[in-house]
Amino acid sequence: MDLQATIRDNMQALRGNPYPGRGIVIGCTPDGTRLLQVYWIMGRSENSRNRTFVRDGDTVRTALHDASKVEDPSLIIYNCARVAGRAHIVTNGDQTDTIHDALVAGRTFEQALYSRTFEPDAPNYTPRISGIAHLETGDHVYQLCVLKPIDNDPQTGVRCVYSYATAIPGVGHFISTYSGDGKPLPAFASEPRPVELTDSAEETLGLYWAALNEANRVSLMVKFIDRKSGAVAIHIVNKHV
Numbered sequence: 001m002d003l004q005a006t007i008r009d010n011m012q013a014l015r016g017n018p019y020p021g022r023g024i025v026i027g028c029t030p031d032g033t034r035l036l037q038v039y040w041i042m043g044r045s046e047n048s049r050n051r052t053f054v055r056d057g058d059t060v061r062t063a064l065h066d067a068s069k070v071e072d073p074s075l076i077i078y079n080c081a082r083v084a085g086r087a088h089i090v091t092n093g094d095q096t097d098t099i100h101d102a103l104v105a106g107r108t109f110e111q112a113l114y115s116r117t118f119e120p121d122a123p124n125y126t127p128r129i130s131g132i133a134h135l136e137t138g139d140h141v142y143q144l145c146v147l148k149p150i151d152n153d154p155q156t157g158v159r160c161v162y163s164y165a166t167a168i169p170g171v172g173h174f175i176s177t178y179s180g181d182g183k184p185l186p187a188f189a190s191e192p193r194p195v196e197l198t199d200s201a202e203e204t205l206g207l208y209w210a211a212l213n214e215a216n217r218v219s220l221m222v223k224f225i226d227r228k229s230g231a232v233a234i235h236i237v238n239k240h241v
Contacts, residue, residue, distance in 0.1 A: 003171070003194060010174065010193045015211045019044065020176040021185065022092040024131045025208070026142045027172025029199045035133045035142065035227060036172060036197050037090045038208055039080055040220040044181075047071040052238040053219040058083040060221050065240040075119055075126075081223060081234075086135035088225055088232075092177060093119065095128050109143055110161055117157050118148050123184040125149045129175050135230055141167045144175050148187045162192050172197045201235045209237050 014020065025038035041062065043049035050070060054063045060081040064070050078094045084103035089096055095116045102112030109132045119126040127148035134140055140163045150156040164173065173192035178185045198204045205222045212220070217239060224233040 003168075007171065007194050007196050010195050011211065013193075014174070014195070017180050018213045019178055019181040019185070019216055020188075020212075021126070021178040022129065023174060023176035024090055024092070024129050024144065025172040025174045025195055025197070026090070026131045026133055026144060027195075027197050028141075028167035028169050029197060029224070030170035031199050032167075032169040033227060035088070035135075035167065035225045036204065037081070037088065037131065037133060037223040037225070038172065038204065038221065039090050039092075039223075040208065040212060041080075041092075041218045042212065042216040043218050044216060048076060049216075049218055049239070051076055051218055052240050053080070053221055053236045055234055055236065058232065060223075060234060060236070062219070075121060081221065083232075086230060088133040088135075088223070089130070090132075090223070091128065091130040093128050095130055099130060099132065109145070113145050113147060113159060113161070116147060118154075122154065123152070125152060125154050125187075126185070127177050127187050129177055129188070131175075133225060135225065135227060140164060142173075144173060144192050146175055146188060152184055152187070168194075170197055171195075201233060205235050205237055 050065050051062050061079045079096045081090045082100045084100045089099050099112040130145045133142045144162045146160045172195050174195045175192050176188050219238045222235045
């Protein structure tokens with residue numbers, strides 16, 4: 001199967017998945033000038049759905065929509081996108097700060113994640129998913145990582161890091177926390193999947209927002225990063241406005 005056919009199949013699979021959970025896409029715009037990050041959150045419970053994305057300068061974080069309804073903020077409130085020098089970080093939890101602080105201290109994305117594991121939310125043991133886009137010339141243009149247990153056994157663990165030496169125009173790579181709905185929720189179980197990206201922030205935002213299950217989608221961010229200047233454009237859509 002050629003790449004474009006695989007992309008079409010993967011986009012169709014995303015549209016048909018009632019609950020991929022939180023998701024990250026990193027890749028390159030079709031015109032080749034910008035790296036692109038997509039991050040979304042979903043929720044089945046009122047606690048998980050009670051959130052929005054808020055931008056504070058270069059940082060995007062989750063915030064409570066209605067503080068009176070919060071049950072447990074420990075795994076739902078965090079910085080999901082930060083910048084360390086010319087590296088742009090995006091994750092589904094507080095490992096965003098772990099990666100940021102490690103990079104500032106001269107360590108690597110991988111070294112930062114050696115200190116972390118999956119979320120302690122039995123019985124799901126939700127994977128921690130993380131991504132980074134590098135503007136400096138080096139071994140990687142972008143990387144993705146999934147930290148998860150093996151066969152949902154909390155006594156085990158695996159760290160899967162995927163490094164992309166080149167960015168293919170118009171192609172992103174996608175990971176999510178879950179493969180679909182279930183009890184317990186099944187962890188994402190494949191290599192990152194190639195998916196579609198566009199040159200337009202509005203079009204990309206609409207493409208992924210429409211692909212997510214309407215009942216479960218909560219917030220979505222699209223971040224464009226100019227590969228030469230480092231200039232950033234961030235676009236957000238929240239169910240709660």
